[in-house]
Amino acid sequence: GENVEQHPSTLSVQEGDSAVIKCTYSDSASNYFPWYKQELGKRPQLIIDIRSNVGEKKDQRIAVTLNKTAKHFSLHITETQPEDSAVYFCAAFESGAGSYQLTFGKGTKLSVIP
């Protein structure tokens, strides 16, 4: 099955700085990579996603890059704000050999210091 590694586990940045979270995956058949933000006590919410036929995707201050050859993808948040403080999860979706599973990384706790 798929294995997703996420780094770092915690990240502190000053407000206005950029934050980068990196993930690697093991199954080359994975073709969909979402990122979720989870605030304390709340549900995970999708913030951006990318498919295997695209190398980069941006949405305002958030961008995701994907390197299929190296099997890693990254989340970039620019001009961070205190409301960006949360736990972020990367995930990889595999839909081959009868499996339709989303495997999550263990999360990165981002703290944005005002």
Add this chain to the structure above:
Amino acid sequence: NAGVTQTPKFRVLKTGQSMTLLCAQDMNHEYMYWYRQDPGMGLRLIHYSVGEGTTAKGEVPDGYNVSRLKKQNFLLGLESAAPSQTSVYFCASSMINRGLNQPQHFGDGTRLSIL
């Protein structure tokens, strides 16, 4: 349009008791999933379903059973609760559009404590 609704939101059980967690979605999604979330472990897939009447095992299925008798509902059962099953349980659903899997939508979670 409520999205994904989980019932109950909180529950305390004694070891050995049984219970069923209910997940309902009103988005006509084909796929439904049950995850558990423990500190430092992220979200781990327990069981999932790709359609009415079908279920499949995920990463951590032991001690749980599921049923999907109706497309909109996905039930997670604990036959004999154990303290190791203390966790926050999330249900999610998604659809397939033009052969491409779409984002999963999560419920608010059920916080379950086993004493």
